[in-house]
Amino acid sequence: MKGIIVKELFISRKRFCITAATYFTLMLMWILVKMSCLYGNIGKYAGKGADEAAKTTYYFAVFGMLVVLIGFVINNTGSDIMSRWNIYQKTLPMTSKQLVGAVYLANAVTISAAVLTHLLMTFILCAIFGIGFKAFYLEVFAAFAVIVFFFNVMSMYPFYRFRSVKKGKLAASVLLGGIYVGLYIALYFFVNSSAQKAHEEIIRLAQEMNVKISKLPVTEDKLAEEYLLRDLGKLTDTLLDFRWLFLIGAALLTAGVFFMSAKALDRPMDDTKPAKNGEKGAVS
Amino acid sequence: MAEYTNAIEIKGITKRYDGFTLDDLSFNVPKGSIMGFVGQNGAGKTTTINTILNIIRADEGSVSVFGLDNIKDEKEIKKSIAAIFDELPFHETLNAKNLNSILKRIFDEWSSETFFNYLDRFSLPSKKKFGQFSKGMKMKLQIAAALSHNAKLLIMDEATTGLDPVVRNEILDIFLEYLQNEEHSILMSSHITSDLEKIADSVTFIDKGKLLITGYKDDVLNSHGILKCSRSDYESIDKNDIISARITEFGVEALVSDKSGCMKKYSGAVIDPAALDDIMVYYVNRNKKEWS
Known part of the structure; x- marks a missing residue:
C-alpha cells in the first residue's frame, strides 16, 4: 500500500505546489489588506469603514480559503487509465482493496495535512486581525475535510466502474452537477420561503401600524435577509445536533463506495464495454 | 512455493x-x-x-x-x-x-x-x-x-x-x-x-x-521443410502431406510437417529448411491450401 500512496503523491506533486503557492499568496494578500486597513488606506469597503473591511477579509480568509484546499485532493484514476497503469497494477502483488485503500489513505493524509495547515494559518490570522479563535471553526474545518473526502471518493468510483476517462468524467460531472442543482434548488426554496414570510410580515406590520409599507422603519428585503439568516441558523443548529448521525452516515457511505470500488477494480478488464476507437486504456 | x-x-x-x-x-x-x-x-x-x-x-x-x-x-x-x-x-x-x-x-x-x-x-x-x-x-x-x-x-x-x-x-x-x-x-x-x-x-x-x-523450437524447425518443385510435379504430391502451398508461375513451394518422411516419399524433391517465419506464413494459409 505504501508504494501506491507514494505514487499518488508523486503524480499530484505539481498540483500540490500550485495549490500551496496559490494558498499562501492569497493568505499574504489578506494579511496585506489588514495592514492596509491599519493605515486606513481601505476606506468605505463594504460601505462600513476599515474595521469592517478587516473583519470581512478575516472571515473570507478563514472560511473562503477552504475552497483553495480542494487542490490537495487526490484523484488520479483518470490518468491511471490514460497511462495504462490500471492494467499494470493488475500484475502487482496487491489486492484490489489494498489498491483502493491506498488511494483513500493518500487522500485522507493530504486533506488532513491541508486542513491542519489551514488551522495553523487561522491562529496566525486571529493574532494579526485581533479576532478571537472560536471553537466552532474546528467543526467547520472537520466538516469540510469530511465532505471533500466523501465527494472525492464518490467521484473516483465511476472511473473504477467504467474504466473509461470519458465515462468517468461524465458520471462524476453528473454526480457533482446533480448535487449542485440540488443545493441550488434547496437554497431557492429557502430564499423563497424567507421572502414569502417577509412579505406577509411587512403587510401585517403595515396593517398593525396603520401606515403605508414605504413608511415602515424596516424594508421587506431587510426582513427577508433576517428570516433567511434565522432559518439557516436553525438548519445549522439541527445539523450540529445530528452531526454524529451525519458522520456515521458519511462513514457508512464511504465504506460502501470503497467496497464497490474494490469490486469494480477486481473485475476482469474486459468485463466492461471496451473503450471506443483510439481511447487509451482499452484492453486489446 | x-x-x-x-x-x-x-x-x-x-x-x-x-x-x-x-x-x-x-x-x-x-x-x-x-x-x-x-x-x-x-x-x-x-x-x-x-x-x-x-x-x-x-x-x-x-x-x-x-x-x-x-x-x-x-x-x-x-x-x-x-x-x-x-x-x-x-x-x-x-x-x-x-x-x-x-x-x-x-x-x-x-x-x-x-x-x-x-x-x-x-x-x-x-x-x-x-x-x-x-x-x-x-x-x-x-x-x-x-x-x-x-x-x-x-x-x-x-x-x-x-x-x-x-x-x-x-x-x-x-x-x-x-x-x-x-x-x-x-x-x-x-x-x-x-x-x-x-x-x-x-x-x-x-x-x-x-x-x-x-x-521445442529445434524439433519444430527440424520437422518442417519447404518442398520446392515444378507445377507439374506438384500434381503428384499427396495434398495431405502439405500444410499449404505457394504457387507461382515459376513453381511451387509447399510446407511439409514431416520433413524426413517426405524426403523418403518424394526422393527427387528438394526440401529446404523452414524458418519460423515461413512456418507461420504457411500455417496461416492452411485453410486456403494453395495461394500465391
Whole structure:
C-alpha cells in the first residue's frame, strides 16, 4: 500500500505546489489588506469603514480559503487509465482493496495535512486581525475535510466502474452537477420561503401600524435577509445536533463506495464495454 | 512455493468475444526456458497473456503458474512474476527515481541497487520524465523494472516490436543472461520470429485463436521443410502431406510437417529448411491450401 500512496503523491506533486503557492499568496494578500486597513488606506469597503473591511477579509480568509484546499485532493484514476497503469497494477502483488485503500489513505493524509495547515494559518490570522479563535471553526474545518473526502471518493468510483476517462468524467460531472442543482434548488426554496414570510410580515406590520409599507422603519428585503439568516441558523443548529448521525452516515457511505470500488477494480478488464476507437486504456 | 516442472501450464483455455474465440488452448512453459509465443496480429497472443496474468478471465479452462492456480493464488504468484507490455504503463510525469521509490515499497524483494545498475547499463537517465523517453528507452525501463525484484517469470507481450535491431539485440542478450538462473523462465509473445529463432527454446504458434504447433523450437524447425518443385510435379504430391502451398508461375513451394518422411516419399524433391517465419506464413494459409 505504501508504494501506491507514494505514487499518488508523486503524480499530484505539481498540483500540490500550485495549490500551496496559490494558498499562501492569497493568505499574504489578506494579511496585506489588514495592514492596509491599519493605515486606513481601505476606506468605505463594504460601505462600513476599515474595521469592517478587516473583519470581512478575516472571515473570507478563514472560511473562503477552504475552497483553495480542494487542490490537495487526490484523484488520479483518470490518468491511471490514460497511462495504462490500471492494467499494470493488475500484475502487482496487491489486492484490489489494498489498491483502493491506498488511494483513500493518500487522500485522507493530504486533506488532513491541508486542513491542519489551514488551522495553523487561522491562529496566525486571529493574532494579526485581533479576532478571537472560536471553537466552532474546528467543526467547520472537520466538516469540510469530511465532505471533500466523501465527494472525492464518490467521484473516483465511476472511473473504477467504467474504466473509461470519458465515462468517468461524465458520471462524476453528473454526480457533482446533480448535487449542485440540488443545493441550488434547496437554497431557492429557502430564499423563497424567507421572502414569502417577509412579505406577509411587512403587510401585517403595515396593517398593525396603520401606515403605508414605504413608511415602515424596516424594508421587506431587510426582513427577508433576517428570516433567511434565522432559518439557516436553525438548519445549522439541527445539523450540529445530528452531526454524529451525519458522520456515521458519511462513514457508512464511504465504506460502501470503497467496497464497490474494490469490486469494480477486481473485475476482469474486459468485463466492461471496451473503450471506443483510439481511447487509451482499452484492453486489446 | 512447492516444486514445479512448468513455470506456466495452460489447459483448455477458451475465451469468447464477438467475432473472435480463443479456442481450447493448451501448452506449457517449462521451467528454466524461453517460450516464443508466435502468431500474427489478432491471433490471440495478448488475450492468452492477459488470461495468464488474470487481467481477463477465461470462459473455460485453467492456468497454473509455478504450480499454483492463477486465480486462487494470485497474490502469491504476482510476487514472482514481471510483465512487460508493448506500451509503457507508467505515468509520463514520473521519472526512474520516482519509480524506484514506488516499486521498492510494493515488491518485498525489490533491489534499488539492481535497478540503478540496469539504468546505468541501459544509459537511462534517472531524473528524466518518462514522457521524454524514446520507445527503446521505455522498453529498457520496463525491463530494468522487471528484472529488479527477483522475478522468476517474465511475461512479455510484443516487447521488441518497433525497436531497432541494435536495441533488440541488446535486450535479447539481457534475456539470455536472465536465463542463466535455472529457476527463471520467459514467455515472450512476438510476431518477429527472427528474435525467437535466436533465443527461444520452445515455440507455440497460434492463429485465429487456435493452437497450431507447440514444442521445442529445434524439433519444430527440424520437422518442417519447404518442398520446392515444378507445377507439374506438384500434381503428384499427396495434398495431405502439405500444410499449404505457394504457387507461382515459376513453381511451387509447399510446407511439409514431416520433413524426413517426405524426403523418403518424394526422393527427387528438394526440401529446404523452414524458418519460423515461413512456418507461420504457411500455417496461416492452411485453410486456403494453395495461394500465391
